[in-house]
Amino acid sequence: MSGSTDIDKDDFALAGEYALHLLDAKERAAFEQRLLNEPALRAALREWDEDFATMANEFEPVSPPDHLKAKIELDMFAANTPSHGVSAHFWSLRRFIASAVAVAALVMIGFYSYNLNRFSPTQVADMITADESLFIHAGYQDGDDELHFIRHKGTTGEGRSLELWLIPAGETVAVSLGVIPEQERGVMPLAAEHAAAIKGGTLAISDEPFGGSPTGQATGPVLVVTPITDL
Amino acid sequence: MTTVSDIENMIARVGIGDRNAFSALYDATSAKLFGVCLRILNNRADAEEALQEVFVRIWQKASSYSANGYSPMTWLITLARNLAIDKLRARKAPTTDIDDVPDLRDQGPTPEAAAIASSERAQIDTCLNELDDGHADAVRGAYLNGDSYQELADRFDVPINTMRTWLRRSLLKLKECLSR
Known part of the structure; x- marks a missing residue:
């Protein structure tokens, strides 16, 4: 859980919005561009993805055909x-x-x-x-x-x-x-x-x-x- | 039972083009990932199409998996969820096929369920419960149903900018609680 401490709150919230897929297409593309060059932002996103994934057990498995x-x-x-x-x-x-x-x-x-x-x-x-x-x-x-x-x-x-x-x-x-x-x-x-x-x-x-x-x-x-x- | 490290190995082998590993990975994870697509898209045909794209994407991106630091099921679920929401947003009029509710539920624990300690689950629940009224539902709705800001704003009957301010504030509170 380290690596994301050196980014500001706005970016942290932005990474959370990105993880939830709430950004519009333009903001999303801009964020993805930043991800390429900013390891701290990638770390923040990974933390959010892992945190949110703890809710994923609510996705019921269904066998595909x-x-x-x-x-x-x-x-x-x-x-x-x-x-x-x-x-x-x-x-x-x-x-x-x-x-x-x-x-x-x-x-x-x-x-x-x-x-x-x-x-x-x-x-x-x-x-x-x-x-x-x-x-x-x-x-x-x-x-x-x-x-x-x-x-x-x-x-x-x-x-x-x-x-x-x-x-x-x-x-x-x-x-x-x-x-x-x-x-x-x-x-x-x-x-x-x-x-x-x-x-x-x-x-x-x-x-x-x-x-x-x-x-x-x-x-x-x-x-x-x-x-x-x-x- | 398939373990987390089994899944990790499968992804690594898929990364070097191993088709048998791809087949095994599909068998181990397709039900969970199909469940994600179905929940988000709420339509069987769309979910089948999405699942196909998910596995194409897994085949293409597996070689970069080991470097990204994600736990395997988080990586797979995140990929499936993002792709399903892309499709959801691209779909013009949202369809709500009540008849399309899942009918073939798998029995038994999934690797993912086994992997995620119940304490972690309890922690995010506790932290969500600390949020202001309704804000936890907004976070859950966005994650589990792929709700957009517009849909959330409509549901809470507030302007979209207000919704966004609320949600961003909730995310920071949530993060603060989770890192305690």
């Missing part, structure tokens, strides 16, 4: 992830695979339409962005090795792809399920370990360069994160 952690990590680490020098070769390979997947998806759409009546989902997720510009429904039938989707609303930007991610229950790392085909409805193939992780998992869509993320982690903005619900 489960999907929020995954969203935070997906957003942050996707943005922070250096591209690890992924080679152009790898990138074009991804692009090739993505095109191949797109062609395969086209073929499967016919198949899906044919089998439409036999599909009855056990898990679904309605992925709607905050601005409601994109609405994609995903459905999964227990035991299947594919995920059905219906694009109710929204298109992909020029030269961009929408990539679908799965965050398995209890996990925080998202795995790519691939690029969502441009069609209004279709299916995306699922690897067995991904299919097994649908139940209780969370789906997310990120906006990626054409062909999907070149890094294996989301590189573009995460548009929507939606927990999968059981029907």
Whole structure:
């Protein structure tokens, strides 16, 4: 509790007002400027913060929703992830695979339409962005090795792809399920370990360069994160 | 149970870019910090957005934590509270979603609760009680709800300058009492 004794009362009160967040934007900015150069003022502020924090037990802890952690990590680490020098070769390979997947998806759409009546989902997720510009429904039938989707609303930007991610229950790392085909409805193939992780998992869509993320982690903005619900 | 020094270690490791430590820190502190955001913003969607920004800020600032001399929960709570109030002030019309009251309360003591000796808590209560009528409520309202001078002035039905003079005087009295 030392270090703040050599500042005057006005400054002491000012530090308290700052700690309570009572100063207006201009005063606040001016105070922050002073903090940079005045250790005694920083000490005074720290004393106030510590004193006031003894009231913090009145802030009742509330568990945030489960999907929020995954969203935070997906957003942050996707943005922070250096591209690890992924080679152009790898990138074009991804692009090739993505095109191949797109062609395969086209073929499967016919198949899906044919089998439409036999599909009855056990898990679904309605992925709607905050601005409601994109609405994609995903459905999964227990035991299947594919995920059905219906694009109710929204298109992909020029030269961009929408990539679908799965965050398995209890996990925080998202795995790519691939690029969502441009069609209004279709299916995306699922690897067995991904299919097994649908139940209780969370789906997310990120906006990626054409062909999907070149890094294996989301590189573009995460548009929507939606927990999968059981029907 | 997570101890204060566990939290301190986690912050230090987050400071060097350890994602596992970040995950552990989130697990240990997100409920408390979400509680702070919810209390201030009184709206679930806003509080979720704020919590996301809080953890981004923690990731960015953790490397400077060890030099600042704050106890870990004070640092985290102060960061969350300031950010939530920034959002509150930026929000044009204050919304009061009574339906948004917290429904998922955590059980058991938090590291923060364990860390703060009850005697310290009692001391600030004692000192707040020494203030003139209502002034303790003003300090509490500013800290716990993020009330602005305008809101306090409206509540006490005095001009904003009077409110400010009162509050500054109360802060000095409070400080004098706390350092006794």
